[in-house]
Amino acid sequence: MVRTPLTPLERARGLQLGALLRGARGERSIGHVAVAAGLSPETLRKIETGRAPTPAFFTIAALAAELGLSLDEVAAVCAIPDPDALSA
Template structure:
């Protein structure tokens, strides 16, 4: 199966998500958070580094629970950038 290439906005959104998760994780190990979220440490590493910029909703929800983040806070920090006004 061939994936459609990601747009620059999708890549940027993935980078924002990764940064938010790294910050929220703080001093906790990647393995600890991954186990609590029910995902592999490799999956978390890929999300945090932007190599998996479009994780499944249930993965994001599990990470939000493990990191005590609200889905609203994640959407606010990582959602689509506002459209620029036409000149």
């Protein structure tokens, strides 16, 4: 299966998601948070650095729960901007 290349917007959203998760993780180790959320530390590292910019919904839900984030907060950070607002 060939994966369609990500758009610049998708890559930017992945970086925003990673920054949100890193900030919420604070001083806790990647390993501790990843295992508590049911992920491997490498998977969390890839998400936080934007190398895995489109993780599955259930991955995000597990991370949000572990980090005390609401899914509304995550969605707000990763929302697609209104095209009309971009041109204004």
